[in-house]
Amino acid sequence: MSPLLIALQALLSHWRRHRLQFFSIFTGLWLATALWTGVQALNSQARADYARASAVLAGPAQAQLVARSGERFDQSLYLQLRKLGWQLSPVLEGRLRFAGEQPLTVRLIGIEPLSLPAAMTVAGTSLQGFDLQAFIGMPGQAWVGPDTLRQLGVDATGRATSSDGQVLPPLVVQPQLAPGVIVVDIGHAQALLHAPGQLSRLLVGDEARPLPAAFAERLTLHAPSDDGDLQRLTDSFHLNLTALGLLAFVVGLFIAHAAIGLALEQRRGLIRNLRACGISLNTLLIALVLELGVFAVLGGLAGVASGYGLAALLLPDVAASLRGLYGAQVAGQLNLPAWWWLAGVVVSVFGALLAGVSSVLRAARLPLLALAQPQAWRLAQGPWLRRQALAAGLLLAVALGCWQWGNSLASALLLLATLLLAAALLLPALLDGALAWLARLCRGPLAQWFVADSRQQLPALSLALMALLLALAASVGVGSMTEGFRKTFSAWLDQRLSADLYLTPQDTTQALQITDWLARQPAVTTLLPSWRAEIRLQQWPVQVQGIIDHPAYPARWPLLEQRPQAWAQLASGRAVMLSEQLARRLGVQVGAPLQLPNQAMTVVGIYADYGNPKGHLLVNADWLRGHLPEAKLSTISLNLAPEGIAPLKADLQQRFALDDSRVVEQASLKRWSTEIFSRTFAATTALNSLTLGVAGVALFISLLTLSQSRLGQLAPLWALGVRRTQLVWLSLGQTLMLSSLTVLLAIPLGLLLAWCLVAVVNVQAFGWRLPLHVFAAQLLQLALLGLLTSLLASAWPLWQLARRQPSALLRQFADEG
């Protein structure tokens, strides 16, 4: 047998006797990989779906012609341009609604496959790859993604019927197609969308050239791809998830690190014997690394499998919040490529190396003879503690720098990370200091032993306590932020959603008819039509809303900052109000000038616009219609006596053929909005609780491992006459003292974290700043949870201690002899 095999066999035999340690290392790597890969699965699924959504019609960078008015245009323009030799392919897009238990709105895309540019693919299928005759013929085909098919509640052989009674062509599942999209032939699209002879845009197949003047009046050439918006808008959401996943990963590695360190310490004797038998240091180190590799692969496989499960569990919530927040369609089911699984295992191997490398290095550096001395490990810990404190200081300096000069989400997250890590690294030193101070207060021998022994346990427990600190602080921080957000948001929503009915007419013509009709209804007390247009300010998509001059606005549109007479100035058409996130992005403040496409305006107010990924701009309706002719009358909100709501709604629906999705009552709109926001944080909260759970596991495992080596310290006390039950209580007291001190530190750290989240991270990620709320009850709850976790973690080892036979304690002395 080769020396390597002998060394491996000897090293691995350790685990047969210490199954628990094996389990701890495995658990650490498993949990770290699971949480990290789970978050990555969510992110990559969402990103893949964005890519699929923007690649429904994919090809080489595609310029397109759209109407200047932003609305649809007559297909005669298409025919005329084709006659002039333009290579174009028409597209009609619209929203198709489906009634049902879960009302569904999908993006219907009508394409014309014959004229599609040759290099273009539709949902990943090239023109050569599909049955043209079946697609454009009768009854044609409606392409759906698997996810949309499920949502439609129709099996693949059935026909779907839209809410206005139109029967879709037979559904054909295209696995590549983005969720929430249906692709049909343009002829079918015109029928389904009630838009005969109408087109939305023209894809330009060859090099773009200047439009003839007669066309330039009506059409405009859009440069290739504005589709990156979704990716950009959702970046912050995914970065937040990633940060949380990373935190969980780090906590998991703490567990593995602690267990690996202990396992090595327990095998000092074994290592000495092996070295004495002539196994070279290199062979030994290779064996240790190989052993680590086995752990990594095992933990990685388990972790990737549970990460997948975790992601599958959280995906519906994540998908719902992405849909609600950004209008991004994400499939409710995971569909991950093979490399994802491999990447998970690689992460685990990386994690194992990270967790184990310091132990292996320390084993390599310790002198051969010192290995046999029980105190060698502890001695090495001394300078280690000092180095940790030094690293913490450096990290704090980085955090300070990030806070002072950082101006991006990445720097905000770095601030969080450095703050957390610094606090974790400082923890052993702080606890040591606190215990040293306590030791000076203690008088009795048992009390002195109590504190001194706690200090002695500290190095072994410090990693578990760090994990607890991190998890608790994160819980406090995230909890304060979500609660604070919920409070701010619902108050804001109550004020903003104060109309009784909200209408979304089909188009401006219908909207004007409805407004006229409503104006003649005596029951209606307030009637607020609002116009809307989309523009870009400094490349950022901005919604411009035009409102009429009405006394209702000052009451229902809360402003964060304003100039005197703000509303009157807005009505004059020379001033605008901005959403907080837009103001931040443009770097303007109240009173500053703002250049709009056709006129310079003054900013007179800034308001909160939570949850809107785009910028929002408030202007006078008449000004908007005069300066941006493409503006549409998009929503009408109205107030009336409560008893009049239901009859008016029914009347409106019947008279103007509006379905439920177009006439919405305040209550359901509010419910819908709140639901989205609670789901937005559902994934955050779930990951957060999991992290706390992981910290609990870390503590449990550390205590369990420690308890096995504690007999050496406890046996002399027992021999001196301390009863076993008393010993158990003393041990429990030690654990609780250490964890209480940790919890005490975690709370201010958590509040600091919460402040970072609302005042730094949120501002960078979403553009809004929230007031910092401190929820005492929540803090107390978390503190108790932290103590409970440590109590539970110490219960099992202590129970075992209590059941120890005196003979076991006696044997300690026998061993020493």
Add this chain to the structure above:
Amino acid sequence: MKGNRCLLIGLLLLAGCDQPAPTPKSFAGLGQDATAFSQVTRAHSLVFPLDHAAHNGFRIEWWYVTANLKDNQGRDWGAQWTLFRSALRPGPETTGWNSPNLWMGHAALTGPGGHQSSETLARGGIGQAGVEATPFRAWINDWSLQGSNDLARLQMTANGKGFNYTLNLVSTGPLVLHGTQGYSEKSGKGQASYYYSQPFYRVSGEVERDGQRLAVTGSAWLDREWSSQPLASGQSGWDWFSLHLDSGAKLMLFRVRETQGTPYRAGTWISAEGRAQALQGEQIQLQELAWSKQENGREVPTRWRVQVPAHDVDVQVDALEPNAWMSTRFPYWEGPVHFSGSVSGKGYLEMTGY
């Protein structure tokens, strides 16, 4: 004869290339209602100018012009202009995108230094392509063939990447009906089409290649054909000749190759005055003499021996440009030829299924 071009459209729809002729069943379900399309019958007589327009109700139809040209430096050129109509289902034309008709245009310019081809597609029902009889106008996107109701005067224009042409056609003879009064058989198994030609065009106009415009003159040949029947199974492709003899006579010959057995051959001898005489298979001998490798790697015969002893024709036919490959969705070979032997002249050759 270009009867097998229904195969061409069929294959376009099936998105397959260079495959053996599909059986009627493989027309994506079209086989079942093939009988619902209008049928070609022997006793039918053609009516002009009505029959110059589209025949909705028939499955497949084309307007096909080939021109042999010379520029003022004496160099030979060839131009092709084709419009195909293919119906997805029987029935009249309807307004809107759900029209049963699909349209496909092919254009090519062959000359010193090479062959360029182009393809354009359009949907029926929206005015993007179509054919009207009075005044005669056939168009697809920015290509067109239009002129007098009797087709005596036409203007033909088309373009592609790096080329375009505008040619004026004036006929010097009558329309010619092939087969039996325009009823042209395509196999021994009953496949047939309506088929007439105008082979007597004098041409003048301009061709432009890579930005260089050239004045050209020459002769042209127009083919009109429509049918509803796909090919018989086992027919793998065809070779078709349209020849302008220096004597003023015209000769149309074709052969449909069978995967097994002897090819089906037929043709029409057209005297300089325009009198047509159908040729039977045994009157025609076609023999490949030399092959050229095309851009898709296939070997295609570009030198032939053509014999019609009844009319003292024994000539060697050579392609002007051996690589006149049409890189369209369904690729085939089509290009100008010249011939000499017992008689000499110019013409066009089309070969599919290689």
